[in-house]
Amino acid sequence: MRPVTPVGIVAAKLESLVQQLAQIESPNPTFKAELQQAYELANGLDPYLDLCTTPESPALAALVKRTQTEDWTQRFSDGATLKPLEQEMLSGHVEGQFLQFLIHLTKARRILEIGMFTGYSALAMAEALPVDGEVVACEVDAYAAAFAQKCFDESTAGSKISVRVAPALETMQQLAAAGEAFDLVFIDADKGGYLAYLDLLLTTTLLAPGGSICVDNTLMQGHPYLPGVSTENGDAISKFNQAVCEDTRVEQVLLPLRDGITLIRRV
Numbered sequence: 721m722r723p724v725t726p727v728g729i730v731a732a733k734l735e736s737l738v739q740q741l742a743q744i745e746s747p748n749p750t751f752k753a754e755l756q757q758a759y760e761l762a763n764g765l766d767p768y769l770d771l772c773t774t775p776e777s778p779a780l781a782a783l784v785k786r787t788q789t790e791d792w793t794q795r796f797s798d799g800a801t802l803k804p805l806e807q808e809m810l811s812g813h814v815e816g817q818f819l820q821f822l823i824h825l826t827k828a829r830r831i832l833e834i835g836m837f838t839g840y841s842a843l844a845m846a847e848a849l850p851v852d853g854e855v856v857a858c859e860v861d862a863y864a865a866a867f868a869q870k871c872f873d874e875s876t877a878g879s880k881i882s883v884r885v886a887p888a889l890e891t892m893q894q895l896a897a898a899g900e901a902f903d904l905v906f907i908d909a910d911k912g913g914y915l916a917y918l919d920l921l922l923t924t925t926l927l928a929p930g931g932s933i934c935v936d937n938t939l940m941q942g943h944p945y946l947p948g949v950s951t952e953n954g955d956a957i958s959k960f961n962q963a964v965c966e967d968t969r970v971e972q973v974l975l976p977l978r979d980g981i982t983l984i985r986r987v
């Protein structure tokens with residue numbers, strides 16, 4: 721799998737430097753040892769986090785396997801984004817366990833997910849909910865939605881998830897018009913849409929009093945803080961992060977988990 725997190729990218733770059741150094745005759749031994757240690761520090765982090773985190777359920781493990789064996793290069797998003805889907809989009813074990821912990825801590829019962837893909841985070845969150853809890857999951861790509869639904873149907877917690885296939889903003893507007901409220905909102909869709917999602921959450925009933933928002937990919941592979949780097953997603957996240965910092969309606973913390981997670985609450 722291609723590295724998609726700042727630490728994964730650092731590890732890959734250090735590995736390349738270790739390999740380049742191996743081609744050099746009689747390199748400085750201290751430099752060589754320190755480079756090797758820097759590589760091991762970066763490369764060992766994610767496996768160690770996996771090792772020290774409660775294992776995922778068999779249903780989540782099956783969903784990962786199915787997502788990894790799908791040929792996503794053949795599939796393209798057919799909605800607003802027109803972006804190809806790829807297995808690296810799946811949040812995964814440690815982030816899933818983090819979301820489950822967040823649900824236990826906040827006692828959330830109703831969850832809104834914006835950007836479901838093959839359903840890993842939706843199913844992880846559903847597993848942590850009480851029997852009468854609900855995840856409303858928004859996904860613009862009909863193929864991904866059907867793929868996820870199949871996994872939900874084969875799991876025990878999947879019946880707590882209702883999938884809405886449409887651009888998330890449309891679904892959110894419908895939910896807001898119906899006066900719906902959610903204790904936890906997980907934003908993990910098109911990065912250019914993040915600000916509009918946040919604004920709708922804060923100006924309608926959608927975020928329940930005392931509710932929390934969890935936003936994924938707010939480090940965007942380091943692009944927002946790398947000097948001289950400009951990418952579509954990096955620029956969108958950079959704008960989003962700055963707007964959140966300047967928004968007096970909220971408090972937030974950006975955690976360096978995977979590709980960055982920002983937790984936001986209304987003040």
Ligand SMILES: C[S@@+](CC[C@H](N)C(=O)[O-])C[C@H]1O[C@@H](n2cnc3c(N)ncnc32)[C@H](O)[C@@H]1O
Binds near residue numbers: 835839858908
């Ligand atoms: C990063 S993936 C979500 C990963 C998922 N949360 C997980 O943990 O496995 C982003 C998903 O958002 C979807 N998406 C993109 N733009 C969207 C939009 N405007 N409305 C709804 N879903 C959208 C994409 O089709 C893709 O499946």
